Amino acid sequence: MIPARLVLAVQDSRYVEPLLNYVHGSSYGSALQVTAFTRTDSFLRYMETGEVPNLVVGDTEMLECWHARGEVNVPWLHLSEGNTAISLMEDGKSTPKYQPLPQLLDVILSHCKRSGGTAEKLNAGNTPILGIVSPLGGSGKSTIAMNMAKQLGVLGLRVFYLNLETVNSSVLFPSGSVGMEGSFSRLLYDMKAAQEPISGSELSVTSYIIRHHGLKCDSFEPNFNVKEMAEMNREDTALLLNSLVSSNHYDVIVVDTEEYMGERMQAVLEQAGLLIWVLLDDLISVHKSGVWIDQLEQRYPALYESVRKRSTFIVNRFTGQLVNNFPRKDINIDGVLPYIPSWKQLHQEELLLSSPIYQREVLKLCQQLLEGSGIMAIQAGGGR
Template sequence: MMIPARLVLAVQDSRYVEPLLNYVHESSYGSALQVTAFTRVESFLHYMDSGETPNLVVGDADMLESWLSRGKASVPWLLLSEGPSALSLMEGCDSTPKYQPLPQLLDIMVTRCRRSGGTLEKLNSGSTPVIGIVSSLGGSGKSTIAMNMAKQLGVLGLRVFYLNLESVNSSALFPSGSVGMEGSFSRLLYDVKASQESASETELSIAHYIIRHHGLKCDSFEPSFNVKEISEMTVDDTSLLLTSLISCHHYDAIVVDTEGDSGERLQAVLEQAGLLIWVLLDDLISMHKSGVWLDQLELKSPALFGSVRKRSRFIVNRYTGQLVNGLPRKDMSIDGVLPYIPSWKQLHREDLLLSSPIYQREVLKLCQQLLEGSGIMPVHAGGGK
């Protein structure tokens, strides 16, 4: 498997950045480039000061001049030119037209990255982070959060896998665009069982079960409609599936969508996730159930509870501006909120759940806040939308 080159895109116009990122993810360039995008000068300069070393910086004149004016650049750079500028007239300036066919532009970027040895750099020095989205009750908006988070991380330029472990897969409402993969998750579960029963302990191969979910802008498995099969997944089955996704070293993040009563599947996620995002609602039932659930985990498995508590972040979904109900435990605190979207109350088109500008903006903020704060993985974005 080719290891993607790390490219920084610094362009102030978000209308230029987003279509380019979408094209990268939906094309073969997604396996060659890992793109981190910025639309604000301050965020771009902060990233370049952070010690991260990309293989190539590509940007417009204003962004590049702000960076280069601080001293000699140690990273190769490429100017997206819109005509004569002080930077384009500088000796040794490497430039290409900002507006040209995307395949042609990306070919130029890949070529420049190869010159700097980009394809030889390992993308992930550690284990791929697993982000578990959990809730103690149904109807909290957990799946909406998980899918929007996977999509927004993908828009940032990260390679994301969305794993749905619900008995009834919510993502089935959003067609993936894949063809001929019906029933593939059932075959994958058969392989999972067979791999564990094999005396030779054959390594589980998942590559041919992975699909590109165009609606979510990330990879996934084709949804299964066999509730019984999924309900019978054990801790070992789920752990093997997660381990196989991690060990392929193809993803920057794995977002796992669970359900409150998923039993052994949830147990595996609680054990393996590097970050657990608990979804709360500001009502008595949600707070009560969340408190009881954590109380029971602490009583039955104190060691696991202690580990889970360290990796947990609590967010309130459908927040209206003021928290009315108190938290059920003294060791809980609110780490973030996501807004109430009134138009979703009478939703008649499922795709609107993934296209609310307000909700997407707040999910993106939450991703930056929680993931940077956790130390699991850095998330950098311009935030200029």
């Protein structure tokens, strides 16, 4: 994925250097290509002769000098201090100069996307659906799904995280939104109502979408009613997925599924453009994975052939060497994610989203999907 081009124009080198060091040492380095200036003359010369950036981020003095040169055709973001403001704010936006670096970089990425940067141009057709599936309970599927949603957002994509588990694991990670309690129950009602023959109405999900600040993407407020989720069938799931796709708000929809072949899982298998199968390298897990996929082939042979072409297999909790042979010849391991010993007796749920080692490997997986088999290149499955 090509990173967004950012010009940083700040006179204080004590501000610029720590920011650049953080970008280069974090996952933001893959999403942003930063050219920094602390001298006004060098900045102005670059803006006249250099490559046009997606966004200029600067302090008051630098931006005012730039604006004074004439027409400004590049989107910009003002780093404000206290009550200071520049004279031409109608063409740009402002954000505090001093704030936590991850928060500042998220603001910068969001402005890169709104200004017509790389991320907005990636989605040329239907929004791809990325299904995270596993034949095993406790395989770490939800941890992978949430970390992938977060890292795809860091890469500059507009991401929606959809959890279809009967017992929603993302409940452990509060979204930070307020006033949306019970909203998924109302959404389920709207799904059923939209399918009534006399309804004539289309399902709209916009009013139910929240911003999940921990995952850095959009989502729905989790549902706590297990019975309601159990009643969500294949048709409901297909309708919900199609509504998210047709909204045209997202570059990718990451779907976290159940670990058995229920109706919601079937809808995801039918509609996902890419399926990430999460496996474990131990004797019992390998056996169960083989049996589960055998059953899928026997019960739904046509669906299985389609699924096989859209599947990528990864081994989670990899310790350095694969010791088991998987029982099917059509299972080729495409990637691994590491075993994190500190997660064995986890008592702080936020650690699942903040392990530097795990985040680095998930980011690599996301980049491989973008550049290889390609989230952006995949087409819908049989149902869309």
